[in-house]
Amino acid sequence: MAKRSGVLELAVLGLLHESPMHGYELRKRLSSQLGAFRALSYGSLYPCLKDLVRQGLITESADPGAGGTRRSKIVYQLTADGKEHFQQLLAESGPASWDDESFGVRFAFFGRTDADTRMRILVGRRGRLEERLDNLRGSFARTRERLDDYTTALQNHGLDSVEREVRWLNELIDDEANRKQTTSPSSSEALGLGDTTKE
Amino acid sequence: MAKRSGVLELAVLGLLHESPMHGYELRKRLSSQLGAFRALSYGSLYPCLKDLVRQGLITESADPGAGGTRRSKIVYQLTADGKEHFQQLLAESGPASWDDESFGVRFAFFGRTDADTRMRILVGRRGRLEERLDNLRGSFARTRERLDDYTTALQNHGLDSVEREVRWLNELIDDEANRKQTTSPSSSEALGLGDTTKE
DNA sequence: GCAACGATGTATCGCGGCGATACATCGTTG
DNA sequence: CAACGATGTATCGCCGCGATACATCGTTGC
Numbered sequence A, B: 001m002a003k004r005s006g007v008l009e010l011a012v013l014g015l016l017h018e019s020p021m022h023g024y025e026l027r028k029r030l031s032s033q034l035g036a037f038r039a040l041s042y043g044s045l046y047p048c049l050k051d052l053v054r055q056g057l058i059t060e061s062a063d064p065g066a067g068g069t070r071r072s073k074i075v076y077q078l079t080a081d082g083k084e085h086f087q088q089l090l091a092e093s094g095p096a097s098w099d100d101e102s103f104g105v106r107f108a109f110f111g112r113t114d115a116d117t118r119m120r121i122l123v124g125r126r127g128r129l130e131e132r133l134d135n136l137r138g139s140f141a142r143t144r145e146r147l148d149d150y151t152t153a154l155q156n157h158g159l160d161s162v163e164r165e166v167r168w169l170n171e172l173i174d175d176e177a178n179r180k181q182t183t184s185p186s187s188s189e190a191l192g193l194g195d196t197t198k199e
Numbered sequence C: 001g002c003a004a005c006g007a008t009g010t011a012t013c014g015c016g017g018c019g020a021t022a023c024a025t026c027g028t029t030g
Numbered sequence D: 001c002a003a004c005g006a007t008g009t010a011t012c013g014c015c016g017c018g019a020t021a022c023a024t025c026g027t028t029g030c
Helices: A007-018 A023-034 A043-052 A079-089 A100-109 A113-148 A150-185 B007-016 B022-034 B040-053 B080-091 B100-110 B115-146 B148-182
Strands: A058-062 A074-079 B058-062 B076-079
Touching: A007 A043, A007 A058, A007 A074, A007 A079, A007 A100, A023 A043, A023 A074, A023 A113, A023 B115, A043 A058, A043 A074, A074 A079, A074 B076, A100 A113, A100 B148, A113 A150, A113 B022, A150 B100, A150 B148, B007 B022, B007 B058, B007 B076, B007 B080, B007 B100, B022 B040, B022 B076, B040 B058, B040 B076, B076 B080, B100 B115, B115 B148
Parallel strands: none
Antiparallel strands: A058 A074, B058 B076
């Protein structure tokens, strides 16, 4: 228990970091702010919120909104423990954080973490993608002759997409390196060369 | 029951269309041939196979492989009913077939269906993507000023990806139109203009 | 005023797929 | 012939999705 894949937890904590919110609002922002990531359902959200309250990472309080008609609207707010836990989760740069969804959410909150963590996650993510690229190219070469045009087109398109993703990562990594160089020179060399060893 | 989201069923039937196979082999091809789509687990595959057998769409038989040591290796084979059902599933061009996964699998088997079905699925898929584009652009415009650089970069990247996908779809649609025109002229006009009305 | 309606808002349930795991046999290597 | 990794079938628990129910707010129109 309390596993919940982590990513949902991270996203909720991160959004609540900006301002207290209703569950409803939380859900909307999850799909709009965090990009094209599919909106998660209430079936996941509310149990997660309940869990976070139980852990003392967020608190729920009545809505001070309208006139004072007692009705059940709940505003969730981050606690000090919650902020701490958020930082801790965000900085985790293990293999799990290279996953598509996990990376997307972490990247959206990059502004709240330090340069080293950003670089670690970026490089790790690139490694994960290059791994995928290898697999793709491998099975592509292995099956290319006996596939029809459509299957081939699909494979090529998939390959292109991942390659494009890698290029995007490279730009981001360069940006980070430059930013770092401005602050503390002669340290960009060691970072870009992480050798992508798996877990 | 028997719903199983359809896409798994379709993929298994399609792969079995080429040649009889073991479950193990089936699983490997699911991730290599059908592109970058995540490998589905045995936890889904075997129950699905069992279900297809129960429906009489495939049959299971002992492996004629090695020497004759009785051991449990099972080769699955498509039946006549299975072939028919596959065609029927493949040709379904309802809203469900515009989904990412569903479209990918159907596209991989495009060679086994007719030009009209191909065009219907292609145009529908493009409509779905343009719908997504609208949502993205909407929430983008609505939130752009109060977001930091990273969140903005993420949104832009997401937008680019979907736009790129639409461009790919357009190329495919053009190709299909040309192909059709070669065979039977003056019929390409009516097809490209499907107005993407939802379900 | 108030009826009607869509957006806002909280909550639960069933079910399907995923990941882990167990177990068995094949083929190769030293 | 022992050891090991690839091949192969099978199941189980758990998580998250989609559907759904229900209540209230704010607006519109008469």
